[in-house]
Each structure stands twice: as C-alpha cells, then as structure tokens.
Amino acid sequence: MTPITCFGDQTVAVFGLGGSGLATALALAAGGAKPMVWDDSATRNAEAEAKGLAARHPESLDWSSLAALVLSPGVPLTHPQPHWVVKLAQSHGVEVIGDIELFVRQRRLQAPGAPFVAITGTNGKSTTTALVAHLFASAGRDVQLGGNIGTAILSLEAPSPDRVHVVECSSFQIDLAPSIDPSIAILLNVTEDHLDRHGTMERYAAIKARLVAGAKTAIVGVDDPWCAAIADDIERKGGDLIRISVERPLADGVYAIGETLYSAEAGRAAKVASLEGIGSLRGAHNAQNACAALAAARAGGLSLAQIQAGMARFPGLAHRMEQVGRLGQVLFVNDSKATNADAAAKALASFDTVFWIAGGKAKTGGIASLADYFPRIRKAYLIGAATEEFAATLEGRVPVVRAETIEKAVPMAAADAAASGLSKPVVLLSPACASLDQFRNFEERGRAFSRAVLGIPGVVPFAPT
Numbered sequence: 001m002t003p004i005t006c007f008g009d010q011t012v013a014v015f016g017l018g019g020s021g022l023a024t025a026l027a028l029a030a031g032g033a034k035p036m037v038w039d040d041s042a043t044r045n046a047e048a049e050a051k052g053l054a055a056r057h058p059e060s061l062d063w064s065s066l067a068a069l070v071l072s073p074g075v076p077l078t079h080p081q082p083h084w085v086v087k088l089a090q091s092h093g094v095e096v097i098g099d100i101e102l103f104v105r106q107r108r109l110q111a112p113g114a115p116f117v118a119i120t121g122t123n124g125k126s127t128t129t130a131l132v133a134h135l136f137a138s139a140g141r142d143v144q145l146g147g148n149i150g151t152a153i154l155s156l157e158a159p160s161p162d163r164v165h166v167v168e169c170s171s172f173q174i175d176l177a178p179s180i181d182p183s184i185a186i187l188l189n190v191t192e193d194h195l196d197r198h199g200t201m202e203r204y205a206a207i208k209a210r211l212v213a214g215a216k217t218a219i220v221g222v223d224d225p226w227c228a229a230i231a232d233d234i235e236r237k238g239g240d241l242i243r244i245s246v247e248r249p250l251a252d253g254v255y256a257i258g259e260t261l262y263s264a265e266a267g268r269a270a271k272v273a274s275l276e277g278i279g280s281l282r283g284a285h286n287a288q289n290a291c292a293a294l295a296a297a298r299a300g301g302l303s304l305a306q307i308q309a310g311m312a313r314f315p316g317l318a319h320r321m322e323q324v325g326r327l328g329q330v331l332f333v334n335d336s337k338a339t340n341a342d343a344a345a346k347a348l349a350s351f352d353t354v355f356w357i358a359g360g361k362a363k364t365g366g367i368a369s370l371a372d373y374f375p376r377i378r379k380a381y382l383i384g385a386a387t388e389e390f391a392a393t394l395e396g397r398v399p400v401v402r403a404e405t406i407e408k409a410v411p412m413a414a415a416d417a418a419a420s421g422l423s424k425p426v427v428l429l430s431p432a433c434a435s436l437d438q439f440r441n442f443e444e445r446g447r448a449f450s451r452a453v454l455g456i457p458g459v460v461p462f463a464p465t
Helices: 021-030 042-050 084-091 099-110 125-138 171-175 201-213 225-236 284-299 304-312 341-348 368-376 387-394 406-419 442-454
Strands: 011-015 034-038 066-071 116-120 142-147 163-168 184-187 217-221 240-245 253-257 260-265 268-274 322-327 330-334 354-359 377-383 400-404 426-429
Touching (some): 011 084, 021 042, 021 099, 034 042, 116 201, 125 284, 184 201, 201 225, 217 225, 225 240, 260 284, 330 442, 354 387, 400 406, 406 426, 406 442
Parallel strands (some): 116 163, 330 426
Antiparallel strands (some): 260 268
C-alpha cells in the first residue's frame, strides 16, 4: 500500500468502492486522513465499514469541511453530464480528483523524481505497460505494476528513488489527475473511443495529451493525426520528446520496419532490437508497443542488451495474442480480447494461414471491414449469436463451419489445421465480437478456448523461452 499522507488530518470524501475505491480509502486512512466513503452498493458500504471505514451518504456530509472528493473513474465527471456527487462537490468548491492524482501528490511529497512510467493510448496500452514492467524487472529493477491494468495504484508499494512504478492510465483516470507528472510517459495512439464520456474527439485527445504534456520525457506514437499534432505541440514547447512509428522511418525517434526496431537521431539510424521469433510481440500493433517500451526502457537507463534479452522472454498478456499451445506445426492463439473487427484485423494480419474461430455478440458493421484478410483464412468456425450474420459476409469467399460453441470449434479447427499440410497453420480465436451472448466476459471466453486446446491429445502447452 501507498499511505497518502498529503491529506493527513483532513476529511476526504471517496465515492465509488469498486476496483480502486476501497484501496484509495484505506490508503488515505493509513496516511492519517479521515475518509468518508460511499457506494451505491450496500454490500460495498458494509465491506468498507467492516474494514473500519466510515460509510456516509455524500448528502449527509458537511462539504465545507471536505478537502477533496476522490471519484471512481467509472463515475461520469463531465459527460453525458456530471454525476450528482460531482455537481455537489462543485457547488461547494471542493476539488474532484482520482487515485492517480493522490499517488502523484504523494510521490511529489515523499520521493520527488522517483521513477514513474505512465502509459496511455486507445489501443495497446495494457500490453505496453506489461512489457515495460517486464523489461525493468528482467534487468533486476524493483518494479511496481498497476493502474488500469489491474492492481489499484494505491495498493502498490510507495514511491522511492530505487523503485520503478509502471502504471497504465485510462482517459477517465487522466481526467481525474490534473497535476500528473510522470518521469516517462507514453501515448501510443488516439482513435475514436469513449465519446459518451468525453463528448468530442478534441476533448478525448486533449485528455490523453495531458499525460505526456506533464512528463519529463514524452514518448508519442505519430501514426495517427491526433498524436502527430500532440507530438508537434510538445516539441514546440521545448519538451523532451521521442517519436515512435511503425508506418515510416523517422529522422529522430524509434521506428519499426517489419520485425526490426531502429533508433534515429538527426537523420542517422541504427538497428537497436529485433522482434524476430518473439511470438508474444507478433504484428505491427505489437511492433508499436515494442518501440514505445524500448524508448521508455532506454530513457530509464536500461542497455540495449538488457532490452533485447527482456523482449525475448516477454510472455505477453492473457487473451491478447496469447500463444496457448502447439500440436505438431499447428499453433493455437487466444486473442479473445479482440471484441471488434478492428482488433481482429490486427490478429489476422499477423498470420498467413488461419483457421479462424469467430463470433459472439456482433458489433455494428460486423466483419465486412475484414475482407482484405479473407484470403488468409482457410476456414472459419463460427460461434454464438453472430453466426448467420458472419456466414452471410463470408459466403463464397471463406469456407464456413457453424460450430455453435468454442468447445466444438476448437477440435474441428485443430483437426483441419493438422490435416491441411500447410506451413505454420494457426488456430486463432479472434472473435470480432463481444462475449456476452455465451460468456460473462472476454476472459471467460479465452479461458474456455485454452481449456479446449489443452484438452486435445498431443497438444504441448506453450512455454516462452
């Protein structure tokens, strides 16, 4: 835990006790503050009180005595309209912040300049966060990994000069962290997302930009126009900037051509790392993640040899291009996190010979946008509610099996791939759909795929070198 002493002896309201909220309240209490907590769930309020916290409805509080409202990132701050508790705080002039902001203030008070790597982006931030943490840990550094990736930031050990915090930040969390100032910040990309919570693309991009604008070293992907403009603005203001790209060579920055990573300065480029043979970093989207992680690791003092060795041992994240096992030449890949066509496109682009398991609860547009990848698909095994919609899109272009469930699809795809005689066939779960027709979430769907794969006689579980 990171005790929050910067609000010592002050009363702080904490609204929302799911995820990070309870950790926030306990961290405030450990630092000497007086948290007043509330959640719409009576069960969560009872759990908080069982831990010695005071559960009080916000309308019963004396707001003139409150130092701050710490808001769960899941609660609307601005759009579609501010939550009633936000309006209540604003009407009394009480600042509204989140747990990331508490960490930032505590770091500034307790260990100014302690290594703090923060990562955001519409896509790829979890993999990049995990990879950055892995590189530092592989090099023997004391690493704390958390934030939006899973562990609440205030559940991590406190900042110190010899400890590296690697933290994934969502746009919701950044919006609640007005003074965020990482030592190293990564902004991977910005594409349309969460407009129900941010209103416009301009506001969404501006929130993402805050993370890198306040950083000592900013690492920015420049393959989309929003991030390219953000990078240019940082450069105009004299910030320490490292651009990254997987679409073109850069005169200054880190870029990838295929599986080779280059670093350039003043137009002079040198090869600095290779992703060849690293299955957990397969595909152009992972090359971008690797470029960002490499730049962060170098800025944090790691050598190229340490970085290359760490990348080679990176296991990847569960359900994100996760290599589950092999049956002879057949590779089984769990990409259950691909809940829309854009995400599935990245997986399909990574392989030449695909036996594709897809389907679930379809998103708007279905899979029509994946037509360029259909030649890579030897057969599609369709599951769930989207079966007939997807079958109609694939008709005459890709052979289709209406498999109904993952448990039926996996052995059929495995048998067909093994009998195909094709080079390096891949049985790929990349559903291009939400999971909610048959599963509670994409994780449960991914686990079902992995169980089915490992239940096939002769399958060897994948183990990274």
